[in-house]
Amino acid sequence: MLANYGYSDGSGNYFITIDTDKCNACGECVEACPANIFEMADEDPNDPMNAEPLPIVLPEKKNKLKYECATCKPSGDNRPTLPCVMVCEGCAITHSW
Amino acid sequence: MLEGKKPEFWRWTESNWINPDIGWEEARFITLGIDVGSVSSQAVIMTDGNMYAYGNMRTGADSPNSARNALKFALEKTTLNEDKISYCIGTGYGRVNVPMADRTVTEIACHARGANFFYGSKVRTVLDVGGQDIKAIRCDEKGKVTNFLMNDKCAAGTGRGMEVFADLLSVPIGEVGERSYLVEKEPPAVSSTCVVYAKSEATSLLRKGLSTNEVLAAYCSAMAERIYSLLKRIGIEPEFAITGGMAKNIGVVGRLTKKMGLEPLKTSWDTQLAGAAGAALFGFALCHKRNG
Known part of the structure; x- marks a missing residue:
């Protein structure tokens, strides 16, 4: 499942996509994120028949991703690889902006 | 008094x-x-x-x-x-x-x-326009979610926005859709989907002499545009179905259908x-x- 967390508003599109098929539920992203936007859920909130743990974006942070993620996204051409993307072995995390 | x-x-x-x-x-x-x-x-x-x-x-x-x-x-x-x-x-x-x-x-x-239950197992793309959010969902033949996006950051393009317009223009919400088609020429869409901005834009359109129906058409158009941009993000695959209260608004659904080139499925159930x-x-x- 492609879980898109975030929003689109007048200033742009801000979505973090977690591909749950690529995710191995290691929980590294939760540790790596300096803004603590991820959390391990005991089971997939969007699939009640699946009781496997997986990371989600915290509901209280998903509508301010533009600001939460700002520290990892300095302006300019040489943007470093994002910590959450870097630690993810299965390359399950992508950012839309 | x-x-x-x-x-x-x-x-x-x-x-x-x-x-x-x-x-x-x-x-x-x-x-x-x-x-x-x-x-x-x-x-x-x-x-x-x-x-x-x-x-x-x-x-x-x-x-x-x-x-x-x-x-x-x-x-x-x-x-x-x-x-x-x-x-x-x-x-x-x-x-x-x-x-x-x-x-x-x-x-x-x-x-x-x-x-999946209302429209059958052929549904692959579901759009839910609720009171305060829009959900675009892709699912498989069992109704299991494969891709989703939910925008609840603002009321742009949602039922709440339509309520505000119904009230502003004194049109019962159930008649908004039909009346938005009672125009000779489709007016350009309201440029902002933000409900507050759109409301002030609508007020100035009324002052410019546009009829109530034309303003409704302009807003329905803007909503269809907004919803379409969210749907595009998850990718549209037929068959397509709309749930939630907005599915009853032909003004938005009709304009969205035209943009997508894809007719939504029909159901006898209350969406x-x-x-x-x-x-x-x-x-x-x-x-x-x-x-x-």
């Missing part, structure tokens, strides 16, 4: 229903799905996965009470009482506040499941019930799993 009560143009009709062909007495599992949304609350009762009864009403200020009232409304025409219900699932914005729920499931999962129906179906599936 005496003043009559101002009519509330945003008000839509509440309804409840019972399936006359089914008796609950023979059912193995009676499951209940309660969807407490930002604007409306629904309770759907299913007997072994079949629609038995429902209640659809406005959400009050208090979520637990809205859930109780919706259930009471659904039970009104039946001889069933609450303790006969085997399993209850709460969904929607207010799902954590449904007092009788055995567990909660997100509205995304429930709408996909509900759309607002999809979430609660999905919840009741999950309840049934979980009962089955538990009892073998």
